[in-house]
Amino acid sequence: xxxxxxxxxxxxxxxxxxxxxxxxxxxxxxxxxxxxxxxxxxxxxxxxxxxxxxxxxxxxxxxxxxxxxxxxxxxxxxxxxxxxxxxxxxxxxxxxxxxxxxxxxxxxxxxxxxxxxxxxxxxxxxxxxxxxxxxxxxxxxxxxxxxxxxxxxxxxxxxxxxxxxxxxxxxxxxxxxxxxxxxxxxxxxxxxxxxxxxxxxxxxxxxxxxxxxxxxxxxxxxxxxxxxxxxxxxxxxxxxxxxxxxxxxxxxxxxxxxxxxxxxxxxxxxxxxxxxxxxxxxxxxxxxxxxxxxxxxxxxxxxxxxxxxxxxxxxxxxxxxxxxxxxxxxxxxxxx
Amino acid sequence: xxxxxxxxxxxxxxxxxxxxxxxxxxxxxxxxxxxxxxxxxxxxxxxxxxxxxxxxxxxxxxxxxxxxxxxxxxxxxxxxxxxxxxxxxxxxxxxxxxxxxxxxxxxxxxxxxxxxxxxxxxxxxxxxxxxxxxxxxxxxxxxxxxxxxxxxxxxxxxxxxxxxxxxxxxxxxxxxxxxxxxxxxxxxxxxxxxxxxxxxxxxxxxxxxxxxxxxxxxxxxxxxxxxxxxxxxxxxxxxxxxxxxxxxxxxxxxxxxxxxxxxxxxxxxxxxxxxxxxxxxxxxxxxxxxxxxxxxxxxxxxxxxxxxxxxxxxxxxxxxxxxxxxxxxxxxxxxx
Numbered sequence: 102x103x104x105x106x107x108x109x110x111x112x113x114x115x116x117x118x119x120x121x122x123x124x125x126x127x128x129x130x131x132x133x134x135x136x137x138x139x140x141x142x143x144x145x146x147x148x149x150x151x152x153x154x155x156x157x158x159x160x161x162x163x164x165x166x167x168x169x170x171x172x173x174x175x176x177x178x179x180x181x182x183x184x185x186x187x188x189x190x191x192x193x194x195x196x197x198x199x200x201x202x203x204x205x206x207x208x209x210x211x212x213x214x215x216x217x218x219x220x221x222x223x224x225x226x227x228x229x230x231x232x233x234x235x236x237x238x239x240x241x242x243x244x245x246x247x248x249x250x251x252x253x254x255x256x257x258x259x260x261x262x263x264x265x266x267x268x269x270x271x272x273x274x275x276x277x278x279x280x281x282x283x284x285x286x287x288x289x290x291x292x293x294x295x296x297x298x299x300x301x302x303x304x305x306x307x308x309x310x311x312x313x314x315x316x317x318x319x320x321x322x323x324x325x326x327x328x329x330x331x332x333x334x335x336x337x338x339x340x341x342x343x344x345x346x347x348x349x350x351x352x353x354x355x356x357x358x359x360x361x362x363x364x365x366x367x368x369x370x371x372x373x374x375x376x377x378x379x380x381x382x383x384x385x386x387x388x389x390x391x392x393x394x395x396x397x398x399x400x401x402x403x404x405x406x407x408x409x410x411x412x413x414x415x416x417x418x419x420x421x422x423x424x425x426x427x428x429x430x431x432x433x434x435x436x437x
Numbered sequence: 438x439x440x441x442x443x444x445x446x447x448x449x450x451x452x453x454x455x456x457x458x459x460x461x462x463x464x465x466x467x468x469x470x471x472x473x474x475x476x477x478x479x480x481x482x483x484x485x486x487x488x489x490x491x492x493x494x495x496x497x498x499x500x501x502x503x504x505x506x507x508x509x510x511x512x513x514x515x516x517x518x519x520x521x522x523x524x525x526x527x528x529x530x531x532x533x534x535x536x537x538x539x540x541x542x543x544x545x546x547x548x549x550x551x552x553x554x555x556x557x558x559x560x561x562x563x564x565x566x567x568x569x570x571x572x573x574x575x576x577x578x579x580x581x582x583x584x585x586x587x588x589x590x591x592x593x594x595x596x597x598x599x600x601x602x603x604x605x606x607x608x609x610x611x612x613x614x615x616x617x618x619x620x621x622x623x624x625x626x627x628x629x630x631x632x633x634x635x636x637x638x639x640x641x642x643x644x645x646x647x648x649x650x651x652x653x654x655x656x657x658x659x660x661x662x663x664x665x666x667x668x669x670x671x672x673x674x675x676x677x678x679x680x681x682x683x684x685x686x687x688x689x690x691x692x693x694x695x696x697x698x699x700x701x702x703x704x705x706x707x708x709x710x711x712x713x714x715x716x717x718x719x720x721x722x723x724x725x726x727x728x729x730x731x732x733x734x735x736x737x738x739x740x741x742x743x744x745x746x747x748x749x750x751x752x753x754x755x756x757x758x759x760x761x762x763x764x765x766x767x768x769x770x771x772x773x
């Protein structure tokens with residue numbers, strides 16, 4: 102836990118790697134979670150192939166180690182290992198990434214390749230699991246036993262923490278919370294299912310719904326913000342326009358809140374969690390999103406589950422994944 | 438576990454009580470799950486008030502004890518206690534039933550009232566949790582680590598077993614799997630939400646959809662089976678008509694399979710369980726229901742989750758609840 106000042110972990114460090122389709126975020130933390138060091142981001146450049154990506158990860162890890170040692174007076178012997186968060190599906194036991202559309206990998210032994218390159222033990226877990234565990238370890242869900250996490254970006258990832266431990270299911274495939282259908286005959290999702298949360302409330306889905314509203318002839322500052330090129334609208338554009346008072350954007354944000362609220366209400370009735378934490382760009386939307394989202398959950402979920410649960414934005418921003426990757430390593434080695 | 442022949446539990450017994458709105462099922466099992474004794478059912482008669490219901494439970498427990506002793510040569514000292522399954526919501530720690538619409542109870546200390554009446558320790562858990570645990574202990578989900586249970590009757594209850602233990606959530610409200618929305622703008626559910634699984638696939642919802650089909654003018658043996666009184670159609674009538682080749686009934690069963698499949702696909706993407714077990718009257722429908730249900734799940738859920746999971750009918754029939762109530766007592770006392 103973050104507050105522990107156990108001598109055996111306080112002076113030792115874990116490096117985290119959050120591998121994404123666009124960027125790799127790397128950083129270090131003291132093994133007890135108390136301090137963070139040398140966080141930085143490098144481009145993934147997946148098109149250069151897996152060897153090049155591993156080399157870039159290894160270089161970033163070495164740089165993080167060097168900077169952490171310089172900052173803290175630690176030595177390389179104080180580095181316990183590397184926690185890696187990666188898009189899935191993956192196999193934690195073998196450390197193999199089974200498939201990642203964004204990187205074009207199949208059955209790639211990422212954990213062992215990174216471990217060999219930096220000569221440190223490593224662990225591998227799903228990126229959304231990591232982000233949720235990060236928020237539980239030192240972020241918005243700290244101290245809770247049962248936590249549901251949603252990471253909202255290009256897709257919607259999920260993480261399930263029960264009794265302070267990530268829940269992985271029978272074959273590491275649990276937690277695909279963005280791929281729960283809230284409308285059985287609704288929008289086709291990239292996964293093949295219909296009406297998935299991700300098809301309504303991911304970043305691209307939010308942008309798409311804004312474009313649909315504009316195509317319907319509504320006037321909005323969204324068009325001017327992207328110089329008339331509607332393909333450039335992103336979820337961030339929508340949030341910004343909403344904050345500047347745009348009616349169309351406000352409508353899109355309210356709908357997003359409603360869709361997320363329907364999904365979150367399902368998770369409350371299923372899990373009765375203490376915290377639901379939403380991370381990713383969506384947290385930029387603030388109360389304009391969270392207030393109607395909470396109202397939708399109250400309308401739909403059972404009262405005892407509503408009363409037991411806080412629904413909050415993540416507090417770790419883009420660092421949730423790398424911090425959580427560190428936390429997974431720490432948990433796997435009995436340190437968190 | 439069921440196979441254990443530990444001397445200390447083999448010769449001892451646990452009594453189970455499955456309290457329903459219509460009937461109370463009571464029975465005993467050897468504490469290791471190996472043998473079942475003196476199962477019987479008495480009417481609940483909730484309209485006579487809670488004192489009368491407790492007295493009827495106590496009488497049924499005493500009769501079960503007497504019969505079990507006669508069958509096995511055990512004495513009353515070999516009776517470890519009473520596991521009670523009740524409609525919820527409830528509080529396991531205090532043993533209080535918070536609210537049951539069917540019985541008209543609020544904040545009723547069921548566990549302690551039964552315990553005092555029969556002078557044995559008792560435990561209390563949710564009825565659908567119990568049914569799922571029963572199927573895990575000695576039924577269709579035996580030996581699995583992660584199990585999702587759905588009990589389909591007047592409502593749709595749910596049970597979640599993770600790592601061989603029931604998951605209860607922050608305030609014993611977890612597992613309301615029948616109240617997950619699969620259609621955010623769909624049928625109003627009794628719980629206040631829209632599009633809940635229960636609103637489509639519970640016994641009454643199945644009967645209602647059959648009546649709607651008949652109201653649309655379709656001809657069917659369903660009308661003759663109930664002498665033209667469509668209010669008498671139940672899910673059992675529909676299953677029977679389907680088995681006798683009725684086209685309207687077959688359509689209703691296929692739709693039921695589809696609705697359940699959408700919900701079960703969500704549970705696969707969320708939990709990645711080893712077994713999904715469906716209990717209750719729905720198991721009467723057999724392959725006519727389970728085959729299209731599995732096909733719908735394959736269409737919608739992620740392949741790794743589909744490959745890891747069996748979707749099966751319960752094997753304990755109407756005894757799942759009472760057997761599971763016994764199992765919850767056994768687990769709470771470290772015996773199962």
